[in-house]
Amino acid sequence: xxxxxxxxxxxxxxxxxxxxxxxxxxxxxxxxxxxxxxxxxxxxxxxxxxxxxxxxxxxxxxxxxxxxxxxxxxxxxxxxxxxxxxxxxxxxxxxxxxxxxxxxxxxxxxxxxxxxxxxxxxxxxxxxxxxxxxxxxxxxxxxxxxxxxxxxxxxxxxxxxxxxxxxxxxxxxxxxxxxxxxxxxxxxxxxxxxxxxxxxxxxxxxxxxxxxxxxxxxxxxxxxxxxxxxxxxxxxxxxxxxxxxxxxxxxxxxxxxxxxxxxxxxxxxxxxxxxxxxxxxxxxxxxxxxxxxxxxxxxxxxxxxxxxxxxxxxxxxxxxxxxxxxxxxxxxxxxxxxxxxxxxxxxxxxxxxxxxxxxxxxxxxxxxxxxxxxxxxxxxxxxxxxxxxxxxxxxxxxxxxxxxxxxxxxxxxxxxxxxxxxxxxxxxxxxxxxxxxxxxxxxxxxxxxxxxxxxxxxxxxxxxxxxxxxxxxxxxxxxxxxxxxxxxxxxxxxxxxxxxxxxxxxxxxxxxxxxxxxxxxxxxxxxxxxxxxxxxxxxxxxxxxxxxxxxxxxxxxxxxxxxxxxxxxxxxxxxxxxxxxxxxxxxxxxxxxxx
Amino acid sequence: xxxxxxxxxxxxxxxxxxxxxxxxxxxxxxxxxxxxxxxxxxxxxxxxxxxxxxxxxxxxxxxxxxxxxxxxxxxxxxxxxxxxxxxxxxxxxxxxxxxxxxxxxxxxxxxxxxxxxxxxxxxxxxxxxxxxxxxxxxxxxxxxxxxxxxxxxxxxxxxxxxxxxxxxxxxxxxxxxxxxxxxxxxxxxxxx
Numbered sequence: 001x002x003x004x005x006x007x008x009x010x011x012x013x014x015x016x017x018x019x020x021x022x023x024x025x026x027x028x029x030x031x032x033x034x035x036x037x038x039x040x041x042x043x044x045x046x047x048x049x050x051x052x053x054x055x056x057x058x059x060x061x062x063x064x065x066x067x068x069x070x071x072x073x074x075x076x077x078x079x080x081x082x083x084x085x086x087x088x089x090x091x092x093x094x095x096x097x098x099x100x101x102x103x104x105x106x107x108x109x110x111x112x113x114x115x116x117x118x119x120x121x122x123x124x125x126x127x128x129x130x131x132x133x134x135x136x137x138x139x140x141x142x143x144x145x146x147x148x149x150x151x152x153x154x155x156x157x158x159x160x161x162x163x164x165x166x167x168x169x170x171x172x173x174x175x176x177x178x179x180x181x182x183x184x185x186x187x188x189x190x191x192x193x194x195x196x197x198x199x200x201x202x203x204x205x206x207x208x209x210x211x212x213x214x215x216x217x218x219x220x221x222x223x224x225x226x227x228x229x230x231x232x233x234x235x236x237x238x239x240x241x242x243x244x245x246x247x248x249x250x251x252x253x254x255x256x257x258x259x260x261x262x263x264x265x266x267x268x269x270x271x272x273x274x275x276x277x278x279x280x281x282x283x284x285x286x287x288x289x290x291x292x293x294x295x296x297x298x299x300x301x302x303x304x305x306x307x308x309x310x311x312x313x314x315x316x317x318x319x320x321x322x323x324x325x326x327x328x329x330x331x332x333x334x335x336x337x338x339x340x341x342x343x344x345x346x347x348x349x350x351x352x353x354x355x356x357x358x359x360x361x362x363x364x365x366x367x368x369x370x371x372x373x374x375x376x377x378x379x380x381x382x383x384x385x386x387x388x389x390x391x392x393x394x395x396x397x398x399x400x401x402x403x404x405x406x407x408x409x410x411x412x413x414x415x416x417x418x419x420x421x422x423x424x425x426x427x428x429x430x431x432x433x434x435x436x437x438x439x440x441x442x443x444x445x446x447x448x449x450x451x452x453x454x455x456x457x458x459x460x461x462x463x464x465x466x467x468x469x470x471x472x473x474x475x476x477x478x479x480x481x482x483x484x485x486x487x488x489x490x491x492x493x494x495x496x497x498x499x500x501x502x503x504x505x506x507x508x509x510x511x512x513x514x515x516x517x518x519x520x521x522x523x524x525x526x527x528x529x530x531x532x533x534x535x536x537x538x539x540x541x542x543x544x545x546x547x548x549x550x551x552x553x554x555x556x557x558x559x560x561x562x563x564x565x566x567x568x569x570x571x572x573x574x575x576x577x578x579x580x581x582x583x584x585x586x587x588x589x590x591x592x593x594x595x
Numbered sequence: 596x597x598x599x600x601x602x603x604x605x606x607x608x609x610x611x612x613x614x615x616x617x618x619x620x621x622x623x624x625x626x627x628x629x630x631x632x633x634x635x636x637x638x639x640x641x642x643x644x645x646x647x648x649x650x651x652x653x654x655x656x657x658x659x660x661x662x663x664x665x666x667x668x669x670x671x672x673x674x675x676x677x678x679x680x681x682x683x684x685x686x687x688x689x690x691x692x693x694x695x696x697x698x699x700x701x702x703x704x705x706x707x708x709x710x711x712x713x714x715x716x717x718x719x720x721x722x723x724x725x726x727x728x729x730x731x732x733x734x735x736x737x738x739x740x741x742x743x744x745x746x747x748x749x750x751x752x753x754x755x756x757x758x759x760x761x762x763x764x765x766x767x768x769x770x771x772x773x774x775x776x777x778x779x780x781x782x783x784x785x786x787x
Contacts, residue, residue, distance in 0.1 A: 010620055010630060036635075114635045138631075138658075171633040171658035172620065242658075249657040315661040335663040338715070340678040341706050343607060343698045345643045380703070548702045553642045557702055 011175045013168040016139035017106060018043030020146025025183040026050055026076050028068035030061040033451040034080030035115040036169040037108035041078060045463045049180060054454055054463045057422040058083035062090045069101040070195065072186030074150055078106035081122045082390065095129045096197050096205035098157035102150045106162045108169050111285050112312030121286040126161040126263045130213045133161045133263035137244045139173040145260060148225055156212055165285060167242045217264040225260030228273055235327060236277030238290060243283045246318040262290055267297050274299050285313045344379055349554040350519030350529050350577030352445055353377060356490040357384040358550055359497040363504055365410035366401060370394040372416035373450045374443050381549045392423030399436040410504040413440045417473065418448035418456045432481040437507040442473055445518040453521025477511045484510035491516055493584045519577055531578030532594050534571055540590035541568040547582040547591065555582060596754040599652035601660040605679045606671030607696050608643050615742045616647035622763050623651040626755045633658035646679060669749055672696050673712035680716050688722040690748045692741060694729040724748060731782060740779035747783020
């Protein structure tokens, strides 16, 4: 999408991060995929000037980027908001060391929980660790602020928390691009008092970090990324991120203090701005992070009274807040929404999770599941999955359930390959050590599917397409001490069910691994997965709709009816991959493969 | 073109909504406008509801269109037109592909695909144009160009020069693909 004459292109926020990394000389970039952050590394990987990798989890990604900045390299690590919980340990302790080569930590928060389990506001992490927090409000700012953040990071020897949100990550706006600037890598300079956080060293470094925060505070007062747009003196609005755009849209004549840096705040500058307006409002998405800091500093303001701390903001919510605050009158017609049939996400045609869950649910176990496509098994009609918390939780939770000996004859943990390698290994080691009588099913589809098909140490390829490790999950389990390991073909329902039944009844720790690849990713696998499609024989179909229970997008109601007037089923031959799961559940053998 | 145009493109995952909104955005940039485009990724490929906001004007702030303020609603599916019609302003314009995509959940008793979604949209909005784009695309020889037919219809009220559209299609697609897409675009543009 480019107009080559003036180097103007339309970029998403994530693409703009990648472009910024390129232009401002980033050397090393790492991540574990997670919506809404995934496209950052996917785009960075297109620049051979930058070393980039998918790490097995966010903690490792953080540590790799940290090592790089210790060498003096310009580094970036990207993750979704909950990923920072995984990386919180190095994130916090690094505060006392610093980031000599520069380090940007991108936290892609998900207000509204478009595809996340919570909507925590990660700006608090910046305050927690004493790092500057930078928040862009469109793609051009994303790119520019990557440059500013690197300057801050190297000048103050501090990691920068670069906080984005789903709307910023995935909206596309115009960006002016330029050339890459190269920076030399200094190399690691031995200094144990800085790089080794022994208690004796750390106590000294904590004083240093406190002084650093003081200097950052002074910087925040002077930087032009915290800017005032003076218009009318009746209303003053302090805002940032996407909220800034909604404010400008709804109330273009208000005076606005736009914060590019939300921590530490330019308190003196804000105090003076507050004195120049009659009423001071704070409009920010999610928590009252800015508002609380202003109130602590005795600056009178209003914010969360009118704008909720729950969910994603929208132009409508910002407008309604202004109406509640008595600033604008309700002047437009109200919109009436139509109730229309929902389209919940379901397993793709050919998805290997379908057959596994169909077989498993028949045994009525308590299922602790995990984070990935397979979480969708929780939804009707499969309804297979009873708990889901965070990456890797399934195994530990299953052990706890088994040890507590409450209800549930069988306890089963279901976990994907990417999630298992992310944080299931230690849980499994513990389960073996505890001699827990649970069954762990690794849904091994050989890709990180939910986020759009990223490689991991089990796929045999790296982010840039080079050869990578193809970890053998069965051998890993064996090495961790698991005695019972079974491999099943999830396309064969009866065989899968028989194996599961035996393992569940064994009362021993057992690992069952499914062996079919994802039907969607990587795209080059699709041809391998695809067999001749199946069709419904109208002479045989009795309209019982048992095939609907496998919840396949290729199966729908046909126009034809049975003699008894029941609607028959139909299989879309374009969507069908020929996995045969529906044919196996049909009680009258009406579903057959096209010859 | 008017000072500002807010266009909402809606449909079901896999219908090529994001490609259509990319093409539209690029055309608008070439015509010298500021453009913002917003959609949320994640569930799109799994049969879910997909919407893409495209805002075109001299200077755009919010990437999201406000409810009740869209100038044009481009719906790739009839029930989706109904789901999003509240985004349109009263004198807005709706383009609908008549081909229905009934979700599997419709087979459960609690759920019902709307009987006459296009008629329901007409009851609320005066300017509605519907077309069986999927069928017309097949007649042209490639069912995948249905989107481009719909973009052709949209191009008229938008008021950006035809040459910019055709140039952009040529740039974005291979030679063969561009030829049939330009045909599809013309077919849409000449609909009345």
